[in-house]
Structure formats: structure tokens, C-alpha cells
Amino acid sequence: MTVSAATRKHAESLRDRIRHHNYRYHALDDPEVPDVEYDRLMRELLALETDHPELVTTDSPTQRVGDTPVSGFGTVRHELPMLSLGNAFSEDELKDFNRRVLDRLDLDSDAELMYAAEPKLDGAAVSLLYENGVLVQGATRGDGTTGEDITHNVRTIEAIPLRLLGKGFPRRLEVRGEVFMPKAGFKAYNEKARAAGEKTFVNPRNAAAGSLRQLDPKLTAERPLDMYAYSVGIADGGRLPERHSEIIDQLQEWGIKVCPDRRVVNGVDGCLKYHRNIGDRRDDLSYEIDGVVYKIDSLSMQGKLGFVSRAPRWAIAHKFPAQEEMTEVEGVEFQVGRTGAVTPVARLKPVFVGGVTVSNATLHNIDELHRKDVRVGDTVIVRRAGDVIPEVVSVILNRRPSGTRRVRLPKKCPVCKSRVERVDGETVARCTGGLFCAAQRAEALKHFVSRRALDIEGFGAKLIEQLVATDRLKTPADIFQLTRKELSELDRMGERSAENLVGSIEESKSTTLARFLFALGIREVGEATAAGIAAHFGNLAEVISATEDDLQRVQDVGPVVAARLRAFLSEKHNLEVIARLQKYGVVWAEADPAQAHADGALMGKTFVITGTLPTMTRDEAKELIQSAGGKVTGSVSSKTDYLVAGEKAGSKLIKAEKLEIEILDETALQNLISD
Numbered sequence: 001m002t003v004s005a006a007t008r009k010h011a012e013s014l015r016d017r018i019r020h021h022n023y024r025y026h027a028l029d030d031p032e033v034p035d036v037e038y039d040r041l042m043r044e045l046l047a048l049e050t051d052h053p054e055l056v057t058t059d060s061p062t063q064r065v066g067d068t069p070v071s072g073f074g075t076v077r078h079e080l081p082m083l084s085l086g087n088a089f090s091e092d093e094l095k096d097f098n099r100r101v102l103d104r105l106d107l108d109s110d111a112e113l114m115y116a117a118e119p120k121l122d123g124a125a126v127s128l129l130y131e132n133g134v135l136v137q138g139a140t141r142g143d144g145t146t147g148e149d150i151t152h153n154v155r156t157i158e159a160i161p162l163r164l165l166g167k168g169f170p171r172r173l174e175v176r177g178e179v180f181m182p183k184a185g186f187k188a189y190n191e192k193a194r195a196a197g198e199k200t201f202v203n204p205r206n207a208a209a210g211s212l213r214q215l216d217p218k219l220t221a222e223r224p225l226d227m228y229a230y231s232v233g234i235a236d237g238g239r240l241p242e243r244h245s246e247i248i249d250q251l252q253e254w255g256i257k258v259c260p261d262r263r264v265v266n267g268v269d270g271c272l273k274y275h276r277n278i279g280d281r282r283d284d285l286s287y288e289i290d291g292v293v294y295k296i297d298s299l300s301m302q303g304k305l306g307f308v309s310r311a312p313r314w315a316i317a318h319k320f321p322a323q324e325e326m327t328e329v330e331g332v333e334f335q336v337g338r339t340g341a342v343t344p345v346a347r348l349k350p351v352f353v354g355g356v357t358v359s360n361a362t363l364h365n366i367d368e369l370h371r372k373d374v375r376v377g378d379t380v381i382v383r384r385a386g387d388v389i390p391e392v393v394s395v396i397l398n399r400r401p402s403g404t405r406r407v408r409l410p411k412k413c414p415v416c417k418s419r420v421e422r423v424d425g426e427t428v429a430r431c432t433g434g435l436f437c438a439a440q441r442a443e444a445l446k447h448f449v450s451r452r453a454l455d456i457e458g459f460g461a462k463l464i465e466q467l468v469a470t471d472r473l474k475t476p477a478d479i480f481q482l483t484r485k486e487l488s489e490l491d492r493m494g495e496r497s498a499e500n501l502v503g504s505i506e507e508s509k510s511t512t513l514a515r516f517l518f519a520l521g522i523r524e525v526g527e528a529t530a531a532g533i534a535a536h537f538g539n540l541a542e543v544i545s546a547t548e549d550d551l552q553r554v555q556d557v558g559p560v561v562a563a564r565l566r567a568f569l570s571e572k573h574n575l576e577v578i579a580r581l582q583k584y585g586v587v588w589a590e591a592d593p594a595q596a597h598a599d600g601a602l603m604g605k606t607f608v609i610t611g612t613l614p615t616m617t618r619d620e621a622k623e624l625i626q627s628a629g630g631k632v633t634g635s636v637s638s639k640t641d642y643l644v645a646g647e648k649a650g651s652k653l654i655k656a657e658k659l660e661i662e663i664l665d666e667t668a669l670q671n672l673i674s675d
């Protein structure tokens, strides 16, 4: 049966609409229709193509994932070599670069020299060849001259159009860019792989490169890959604009995805300002970068400058301090936390990484330690990204000295010698010593005095450890019996600091029920849960007499939390501590349960959080809002009731202001909840 002209036309129209929506979604990051509409169009096209296989074209949006794996990678010779970049690791090195540029261009100053500044994406370079607007080849960079044919895999990446949009593109156009795995996708992918007992990726760069080198495109299609274009190689049979920045804009118009954080800046000062700005925002960017790239924007100037060996003289990468370094493991120790969790920690030969000197790195838990098989004497890769705790990423096995041994979970607590226990199905091993264990006691006390709990200023970790070691502090209640005299006799404590400390202890007595509940350090009861419980019950007597069922009526309190609370509050010893705390004068305003907000103060309100808050992380703020019944979403719209904004709030703040949405800082948020 032949296909009617009308059906053929209908298929073409569906393809065009899908391509258009792809463009809006990927290249412009501004979708026009909800996902369901897009899915409907795709399903309709698929059905049509299934009924009429002769309608299928290779550039149809349904044809991204090929059926059969390739048997190996063909080679692709790059008609124009894929170059690398010189590096600048400091301001001075960048200024030297700028000076060389000025000399070669015979310019006196950089006052009018424009640089295109872009994030340096941490992924894998790709070359995409379009002939008459249709994607015909994808290749890796390889050694710059010859790469591997990965056409079957790049086709699966939705950010890469199979056909260019609009018109005016060169007959042969080679787009170059970086394929990368966004941070969120990387994290989700690894979490899933870990849960399934499969291999995880060390970092997003390896994830991108590894995903592109799969023989089976179905595997690549499952990886959350993305791409930003950053230059053009071959451009035959057509004209391109005169400036790099304009070429990138033009690529975007043809449907290619480009980095939204690129800018054109003026001279070396503009470059430095850009570097600082991107550096400040680095942790908030959705993709991983290792620096920024500056390119002379004018192509005629680029032409005059030319190349040295394999790198252009018109571009340079300005790197951030490395987030990964190599060092040696001097020991593996086990630390005992507040809830008894026994955590392996690697003691390292100090190494400068991510902008600080690191000498300890977490190994998370015993399973992770065994999976990575970190041993004393090993050379390892340590990673410190942003303000995340430094971690051991992997062992460099071919540097392992002979005679090393696998590290084992100790049978007894390194601090109190109680049995260490592992509950089936839990990754965490715990010391069973409870508050008999000095480590747990010290951690519990540190938590009790911490800022979000009773907030006793000047009560440092060292001081607590000292007082626990001499058995002067056994429970939080003992804190309120400390005298100025005995404090002033401790190591590194003068009369003055002892007096200040007694003052802060006194001040801390007047608190809130939420803080008090949180300070008790009940497992699973975080700040937000404590706030929710306090808001729901209003006073302590009600909380203590609540059954597990009563407790579960509080938003976000499930059976596990309710059971933990009930167990804690049924323990005689704990009730004694609470009674003593109250006897020594710890007080808060108690509410009649009838007055308490049964459903939380923020019920029905929608929040968006942006920027860096002074004391809370965004996750903590989110928890807090949710515990009070509020909802947190990712983007500002007319449905948003409040924007919680911290330092360096960006486009969301501008949008919220435009929509006249009420803007809160952290304190205002807290007030809103407690009012």
C-alpha cells in the first residue's frame, strides 16, 4: 500500500513541530508546551512511522537510538585539527598572555580589546558534522588529528539536533563543543548505580567520556548527557559572522545548544571580573567546570595571531584551583559520631586541593571503604569540591606498595570498647555504648550547644572534650551546673572567657520548644522535624504523652521517626535529664495545643529559595519550610508566594521583583514560621 500525500505531509509536520519544541526546550531553555504535549506528538509520529515504515527518515526525531550495537569504533580524521588550549593558573599568567596578544597585534592598550569569555566545561570534546543541515557524523577529539566515530552515540543526546533549524547554514558545517553530564544527572546516576551494586563514575568528566565510548547506543541513551557548542571547525559553502560571540549566537539560532553563561568582556580587567563571578557561582552552576576560557572575539584578530604548536595564540584557559589531587594515606581511623555511627576516615599526607590544605578525608562508611579498597600506604585521589567534605575518590592501584592489608571494621568501639554492631540492611555500623561512650557523649553535647540547638556561644569542641574526658560533663544538664571558678581553671581558659561562657550558658536557658527538642539529639529528629513537632503540640508535656499514632499526625513524621521519639521519651534516664534541664532554668514559651498551628504556619504557601543564606543551607531552609506546611519549588512564577533570597541571588530575584512577589531573608523566614 502506498502512503498518501496527506499522510506524508502529516508526518513531516509532526517532525517539524517536534524539532521546534526540541529547540525551545534544549537550545533556548524556554519550552513552549508542557512535556505531555511533546510526548503526545512523539507518540503520534511513532505510530505513524510504525504503520508506514517507508516514511521513516534518518533525521526523524524517533530515530535517535539505533537498534544494533557497533562492533568497534571507526576512526575519523579531523580535516581541521582539534586544538588544545594554553593554561593560565594565576592573574599574572593571564596578564602575560594579554600582553603577548597586545604586542602581536601592535596595540597600546586592551581598552578596546574584546574577549569572548566562557566557562571551561569539564566533559569530553566532540565534533559534529552537519551536511545540508543533517547530522552525518559525530567524533571524539582523540589526539586532535584523529578521533573515534561516535555518531551512533551522539545521536542519542537530545540536546544535539539531528537536523539544523532555520536557514543560511553552510552546506558543510562542523560544530565543536563539549558533551558533559550535568551535576544533578551525575549524582542521580551514581545513586542508582550504587543502589544496584553497579560501578559508579568518579567524576562527571569520566562519566561523559565513558558514556560516549559505548558500543551499544542504548547504554549511551540512558546516560543523562548534555552538550554546549563552543566553536566551529569546517564551514564550507556558506558564511559565518565576523565575531566568535556572534557565531555562537548564530549556532543557537540553528538549534544548537550553547552555554548560557558566556559573555563578551572588555580587556584583561573584564576577564578577571568574569573569572571571579563564575568562580563565586561555580557551586551553583548545574554543570561542572574547571576554569574559564577567554577567546579574542574578532576573527580577523584571531587570524593575525595564529597558532603555536597545538594551541591558538588567541585563546587561553584560566583555571581554578584543582578539585582533585593525589596524596598518600598515612592511616585509616574510625570516628564515632553522636548517634554512635562509626565512620572510617583517611589520614592523609597534607595536600593542597580545592583551595585548602586537606589532611583528612571521609570514606563515608565501611561498604564504601571496601568498595574502594583504600589501604594504609596507598596513593589515592582526593577530591574537595566547593564546601563539601573532602573525600577519597579512588586508589591508584599501580602505586600500591607491597604488603598492604585490607582495612576491617573494628569489632569494638575505638573509644569505649563497646561492641560495634551492624544492623542488616543498614550501611552504617554503630557503637552500642550509647551515652556510656565518651565519643557519643561528646558529640551529643557538641550538638546540644550548637548554634541551631541551645546556641551556647563560646562552648567549643575542645572544651567539651576536656570536660567529658574528666567526667565533669555526663549529660547536657551538667552544663548548667558549671561554675565560673571551675571553668577558669581549665586549659586555655582565662577568667574573662570563663565569665563570658557562664554568661552565654545563662542566656541559652531561654529558648524555644523546637530548639529544645532538636538539641536533645534524638535520632532522625532534625531541625525541621523538631519544629514541626513543636508547632503541632505546642508544649512539652503533650509531646511526652503523645503516642506513636499522635506523633504521626505531624507532617513529615512517619513510623520510623515516631518510633524513635517514643523510644527516647520512654527512657527513664532521658526524662530525668529533661527534668533536670527544666529544674536548672531552661525555659520556653509553651502554647496551649489548641492554639498551636495544627498544620504548620506556612500551609498552602509556595516558596522558592535562591542564593546563599547566612546560616542555613538551601536544603535546610527547604526542610524548615516543609515542616511548617509550606511547599518549595524550583522556579519563580505567578504561583510563588515568597522568594527566600540570600547572597548572590540572581535571575530568580529579578523575576520575583518583576512579579512583585514578597522577598524574605533568612531571619524574615524564621519569623514568619514562629509568628
Ligand code: IVH
Pocket (backbone or CB within 6 Å): 083, 084, 085, 118, 119, 120, 121, 122, 123, 124, 125, 141, 177, 178, 230, 231, 293, 312, 315, 317
Ligand atoms: S575552545 C582552539 N572553549 O578544553 C580552542 N574549549 O584544552 C579549542 N573546553 O579540548 C577549544 N570548554 O574540550 C573551548 N568553552 C570552551 C571549552 C573548551 C571546555 C575543552 C575542550 C578542549 C579543551 C582544551
